[in-house]
Amino acid sequence: MLPSDPPIPAASYHSLVTDHTQLASSVAAQGGVVMLIGAPDTGKSTLAGEILRQAASQGKVTAYVDADVAQSTVGPPGCVGLKWVRSVEDLRTISEADALRFVGSTNPARLVLQMVLATAALVEQAHASADLVVIDTTGTVSGVVGQTLKYHKVETCHPRLVVGLQRGSELDPIIGMLQRFFSVDVITAEVHPDLVPVSPDVRSEVRVQQFGKALSHPLEAWRIKPTVFAPTLPTGLDLDRLAGMVVGVQDGFGACLGLGVLEYTEGVLRVLTNHGEGMQGLRLGSMRIDPQTYETKPVNLRELMFGLAL
């Protein structure tokens, strides 16, 4: 039986800092895999940029793995993106991903497996040749989803350090859990006093623009067979149900080349995309998108395929 309150392992430390520039410089100096966590609007992406800027200006090879599928910095929403930052110049093109893994939703709630594996795959890819890997994460830090997501990200990405940005003590439960189960070092900092939260309307407008960039017109239309999907379609599925579904255009090596949207007209199934070259298969996402307005709506894949609301 476990003792009622097992102590935090001695190897862990949990220190509180207030100076973000100093925090960035100590993280940049050490290198390794570093994971940033915090609720939305706590300054994670800004701090990630500062860490990368400082490390790159010291000549370090750095990689940014952006696992925030809702508020993407690297690549389109709904994907985890990798950006190599070998010089400060590379930060100017931070939105242009060097590698992508498809998740298929901007809401991690139903896609914890996809989120964790996409992030771990890109961290592994980056870690092979980077001095420093910075992982940015979604703002889901509480409840079963937030805890499960962060637990398995730490389990698979093996960060040497977790940096938590918080208001008050909101991260205490998740940090306590991560230290208990992984003995990971943690630094927490208060949200910077100058930070002005971005309104939900602005954030959703940014998402619309990012989808617009990822699916910019003119899109090429590629005729496709119903056998190209993961997961595979059930026999007899009415293909009309796939219209408007967001897909990940995949190469044959697990990577995502970019986004596409399905179209079904006059009995012909097509994918509209700018990434058809090298396409080996399509991963079905969990959202529909209007290819004109770029507004998205969540879709339950099981319901779409089998009519079950599970």
Ligand SMILES: Nc1ncnc2c1ncn2[C@@H]1O[C@H](COP(=O)(O)OP(=O)(O)O)[C@@H](O)[C@H]1O
């Ligand atoms: N240290 C800071 N000082 C001033 N503004 C900041 C600071 N950190 C972040 N911001 C601003 O606050 C907003 C949210 O920051 P962001 O890094 O996007 O947070 P998160 O990635 O946690 O959602 C952005 O508009 C950003 O420019």
Ligand SMILES: [Mg+2]
């Ligand atoms: Mg962010």
